Amino acid sequence: MMFGIDPGIINMIQSILLVISALLILIAVVGVLRIDRNLDNVVYARIHILGIVDIAGIIAFLALGQPLFALIYLFLAPLLAHALANAYFHSEDTLNNPVLNPNLEETSDEEEDEDETDLVDEVLLEDNLDMSDDSSIDENLDEKSEDDGND
Amino acid sequence: MDILLISECFLIVALIVFLIATLRIITYKSTSMGLIGTSSFTLALTLLLITVGTIFNIGFFKDIALALLLLGIVGTIAYAAVMRRA
Numbered sequence: 001m002m003f004g005i006d007p008g009i010i011n012m013i014q015s016i017l018l019v020i021s022a023l024l025i026l027i028a029v030v031g032v033l034r035i036d037r038n039l040d041n042v043v044y045a046r047i048h049i050l051g052i053v054d055i056a057g058i059i060a061f062l063a064l065g066q067p068l069f070a071l072i073y074l075f076l077a078p079l080l081a082h083a084l085a086n087a088y089f090h091s092e093d094t095l096n097n098p099v100l101n102p103n104l105e106e107t108s109d110e111e112e113d114e115d116e117t118d119l120v121d122e123v124l125l126e127d128n129l130d131m132s133d134d135s136s137i138d139e140n141l142d143e144k145s146e147d148d149g150n151d
Numbered sequence: 152m153d154i155l156l157i158s159e160c161f162l163i164v165a166l167i168v169f170l171i172a173t174l175r176i177i178t179y180k181s182t183s184m185g186l187i188g189t190s191s192f193t194l195a196l197t198l199l200l201i202t203v204g205t206i207f208n209i210g211f212f213k214d215i216a217l218a219l220l221l222l223g224i225v226g227t228i229a230y231a232a233v234m235r236r237a
Contacts, residue, residue, distance in 0.1 A: 011153070011154065011155045012154065014155055014158070015154045015155050015157070015158035016158075018155075018158040018159060018161070018162045019158050019161060019162075021162060021165075022158070022161050022162040022164070022165035022166075023165075025162075025165040025166065025168075025169050025195075026165050026168065026169075028169070029165075029168055029169050029172040032172055032176065033172055033175065043181070043183055043184065043187070046176070046184070046187060047187060050187065050191050053169065053191060053194065053195075054194070057194050057195075057197075057198055060162060060198055060202075061198070061201070064201055064202060064205050065205070066201055066213070068217075069197070069201065069216070069217065069220060072220065072221065073194070073220065073224075076224045076225075076228075079224075079228060080190055080224055080227060080228055083227070083228045083231035083232065083235075084183060084186055084187055084190070084227070084231050086231065086235055087183060087186070087230075087231035087232070087234040087235040088181075088183035090234075090235045091182070091183070091234050091235060091237065092181055092182065092183055
């Protein structure tokens with residue numbers, strides 16, 4: 001009897017946790033192997049999928065009666081995933097990192113310039129519209145003044 | 152047959168499948184994928200050692216697993232830091 005609980009129930013809980021962790025591991029295997037490698041940012045996706053295995057490992061450690069391993073891995077797994085993603089971004093990620101791919105910055109600058117020119121054109125068009133309105137108002141005023149003069 | 156033993160055997164099978172998958176990941180071209188696969192391989196091997204040690208009551212498997220887990224993760228983080236600076 002552990003903590004007043006029947007050992008059979010504890011064995012059952014351990015078995016359920018181990019089966020859950022095994023299923024999570026198998027699901028992660030299918031996900032990692034079946035994901036399309038031509039996708040953008042697929043490395044980050046793989047790191048994300050392997051996070052499931054981290055949690056499955058922690059559950060399995062706890063079910064096998066090793067809380068020290070579970071605690072250590074609980075603290076180290078996020079550090080590991082972040083370090084891997086950070087290393088990939090700064091060394092190999094030519095899709096997102098403008099330092100590794102200068103064309104990325106140029107294209108983004110060009111897009112910003114295009115946006116600015118569009119804004120300027122829109123403002124000019126509005127000004128022209130306003131000016132046309134003003135001229136029509138002026139014409140109306142002139143007509144009124146002429147009418148007043150005639151009177 | 153004990154239900155706990157069956158679930159442990161099921162976990163061992165899943166871990167072996169995962170080990171093969173991590174070997175496949177390690178063979179990808181980029182260095183980052185090699186690092187990711189190696190760290191996952193370390194975790195799977197640690198779990199496998201602990202499970203086998205629990206089944207057969209082998210005490211030193213736990214010590215080996217602890218050393219493997221700590222050194223593997225710390226080594227991977229260190230290599231990732233070096234790779235980031237390079």
